[in-house]
Amino acid sequence: MFEGTLAETYTGTMSEAYVHGYDARENERLRDQAGTLVELLHDDTAYPAGSTVLEVGCGVGAQTVTLARRCPDARFTSIDVSADSVAEARRRVERAGLANVEIRQADVFALPFDAESFDHVFVCFVLEHLSRPVEALANLHELLRDGGTITVIEGDHGSTYFYPDSPSARAAIECQVMLQREAGGNALVGRQVYPLLVEGGFDAVRVSPRMVYVDASRPDLVDGFTRKTFAAMIEGVREPAVQAGLIEPARFDAGVRDLHRTTEADGVFCYTFFKVSPQLSMVERGKAGGSWGSVRWRGVASAV
Amino acid sequence: MFEGTLAETYTGTMSEAYVHGYDARENERLRDQAGTLVELLHDDTAYPAGSTVLEVGCGVGAQTVTLARRCPDARFTSIDVSADSVAEARRRVERAGLANVEIRQADVFALPFDAESFDHVFVCFVLEHLSRPVEALANLHELLRDGGTITVIEGDHGSTYFYPDSPSARAAIECQVMLQREAGGNALVGRQVYPLLVEGGFDAVRVSPRMVYVDASRPDLVDGFTRKTFAAMIEGVREPAVQAGLIEPARFDAGVRDLHRTTEADGVFCYTFFKVSPQLSMVERGKAGGSWGSVRWRGVASAV
Numbered sequence: 001m002f003e004g005t006l007a008e009t010y011t012g013t014m015s016e017a018y019v020h021g022y023d024a025r026e027n028e029r030l031r032d033q034a035g036t037l038v039e040l041l042h043d044d045t046a047y048p049a050g051s052t053v054l055e056v057g058c059g060v061g062a063q064t065v066t067l068a069r070r071c072p073d074a075r076f077t078s079i080d081v082s083a084d085s086v087a088e089a090r091r092r093v094e095r096a097g098l099a100n101v102e103i104r105q106a107d108v109f110a111l112p113f114d115a116e117s118f119d120h121v122f123v124c125f126v127l128e129h130l131s132r133p134v135e136a137l138a139n140l141h142e143l144l145r146d147g148g149t150i151t152v153i154e155g156d157h158g159s160t161y162f163y164p165d166s167p168s169a170r171a172a173i174e175c176q177v178m179l180q181r182e183a184g185g186n187a188l189v190g191r192q193v194y195p196l197l198v199e200g201g202f203d204a205v206r207v208s209p210r211m212v213y214v215d216a217s218r219p220d221l222v223d224g225f226t227r228k229t230f231a232a233m234i235e236g237v238r239e240p241a242v243q244a245g246l247i248e249p250a251r252f253d254a255g256v257r258d259l260h261r262t263t264e265a266d267g268v269f270c271y272t273f274f275k276v277s278p279q280l281s282m283v284e285r286g287k288a289g290g291s292w293g294s295v296r297w298r299g300v301a302s303a304v
Numbered sequence: 305m306f307e308g309t310l311a312e313t314y315t316g317t318m319s320e321a322y323v324h325g326y327d328a329r330e331n332e333r334l335r336d337q338a339g340t341l342v343e344l345l346h347d348d349t350a351y352p353a354g355s356t357v358l359e360v361g362c363g364v365g366a367q368t369v370t371l372a373r374r375c376p377d378a379r380f381t382s383i384d385v386s387a388d389s390v391a392e393a394r395r396r397v398e399r400a401g402l403a404n405v406e407i408r409q410a411d412v413f414a415l416p417f418d419a420e421s422f423d424h425v426f427v428c429f430v431l432e433h434l435s436r437p438v439e440a441l442a443n444l445h446e447l448l449r450d451g452g453t454i455t456v457i458e459g460d461h462g463s464t465y466f467y468p469d470s471p472s473a474r475a476a477i478e479c480q481v482m483l484q485r486e487a488g489g490n491a492l493v494g495r496q497v498y499p500l501l502v503e504g505g506f507d508a509v510r511v512s513p514r515m516v517y518v519d520a521s522r523p524d525l526v527d528g529f530t531r532k533t534f535a536a537m538i539e540g541v542r543e544p545a546v547q548a549g550l551i552e553p554a555r556f557d558a559g560v561r562d563l564h565r566t567t568e569a570d571g572v573f574c575y576t577f578f579k580v581s582p583q584l585s586m587v588e589r590g591k592a593g594g595s596w597g598s599v600r601w602r603g604v605a606s607a608v
Contacts, residue, residue, distance in 0.1 A: 198520075204521075
């Protein structure tokens with residue numbers, strides 16, 4: 001939901017307004033978001049010169065441009081199942097003047113690549129859309145060479161809480177969760193990335209939560225995250241939520257107002273992304289795993 | 305709820321089992337917890353030699369010992385409203401052989417200290433018990449000298465989520481929230497520390513969330529936090545919750561079972577503490593504030 005890929009599981013039961021990356025306002029929201037969250041999500045994303053990276057579910061290319069700029073000497077293959085998204089991503093990569101990216105239309109459940117043909121796999125805001133995420137991860141595991149890594153970044157709408165609290169706002173958010181579930185996805189997938197990756201065949205999975213904490217002392221996040229990313233995303237499901245009979249229009253609107261209420265001087269907003277850290281989640285072919293058992297975990301998250 | 309102080313607002317409507325720090329099992333839980341969480345909560349707590357620190361709501365002294373050991377050349381005055389807690393804290397400090405701590409029975413709403421008589425104030429798991437937290441903070445603000453700091457650490461039970469998700473587990477947690485509210489406290493106070501401190505007269509308040517993320521790759525936290533701290537805390541409110549008619553016993557027990565279910569190999573558990581960072585929240589007497597406007601915020605939390 002945070003960054004657009006039209007997963008193959010998208011069943012088309014909801015209005016076009018709900019589809020990611022297809023209208024100007026949504027594109028603007030995704031750009032706002034990438035600017036606000038890029039450091040949070042990508043500060044430890046780095047691929048060495050000459051390495052090959054498969055980006056799965058690139059959508060309209062918002063993360064692609066960030067990745068390819070950060071790692072100019074790595075070679076990216078970015079795929080998406082949607083022809084429209086691929087076309088937009090190609091335009092975006094071209095406008096950015098990036099020569100180290102190839103965009104292809106492809107399905108994570110029918111990947112047109114040989115086994116062990118990539119050094120790294122990057123998956124951002126994709127598992128949330130898949131009805132069979134473990135199968136997708138197992139497919140990606142097969143594509144990785146010995147010593148390869150996977151990076152996964154997913155949100156979790158159940159990690160949202162705020163002050164002042166509001167049952168209406170929670171109900172509006174729950175509409176998004178239900179719509180995504182109805183479409184075969186999972187808006188609560190962030191908390192689940194550890195078991196999904198383990199089940200998909202990865203061992204030594206290390207999850208690094210990235211909490212976005214917003215209060216009035218952080219005005220860029222108030223505007224860039226709470227208002228223009230999260231509240232805008234929830235506002236975007238009004239029509240399908242009301243049409244599906246999930247909520248009364250007045251209650252939904254009250255919920256959106258209450259989300260905006262958290263952007264006032266005494267308001268607080270919290271959301272957490274979950275990242276599988278590439279440095280600590282390396283594929284080791286021909287080994288039984290367990291070599292990371294001695295890695296000293298830092299069992300906590302902290303922030304200034 | 306996490307660390308014991310019997311706030312003066314404690315109304316005695318609940319069974320003794322709910323009272324912090326009074327029985328052996330609760331004491332053991334508090335020790336387990338302190339050992340698990342000490343780095344998370346205290347890694348940036350440091351007071352210089354010769355400085356005076358007021359610890360408010362020291363309870364049975366679990367944090368007191370940690371603080372006084374970490375800062376052997378600072379002088380601590382630790383207060384609690386409960387005579388029983390004060391007696392236990394004195395025993396504990398004596399057993400630890402700490403000479404830099406004075407324990408006194410005192411009420412944060414009737415403080416027996418002169419204005420501007422401390423360099424630092426430390427408040428941990430206390431605001432959650434107070435029905436008038438802003439008044440308490442304003443009182444503490446008065447005690448601080450120019451250049452003094454306040455450190456606040458509070459939990460937030462609404463920050464709890466887990467996999468597998470469970471409505472019963474959420475209902476059991478909600479019992480704790482309701483009981484604490486009934487007692488005049490607020491188990492969701494963590495998200496609120498920013499506005500509370502601002503309203504209490506502090507400016508340039510900087511909140512640093514400390515997320516505890518637990519999955520099977522972090523076995524010490526599975527045992528020390530999910531099982532022995534959080535689930536044990538919820539288990540502790542079974543009797544008062546059932547007696548108050550908040551929940552059916554069977555549903556409560558199912559909820560506790562489901563909390564323990566999150567400690568299995570595919571389970572995940574998340575909880576967040578909120579710390580007001582002392583380094584960034586300094587009292588500046590005789591100034592209109594705003595001098596921290598140029599501090600570059602790092603608007604996010606991250607962790608390995």
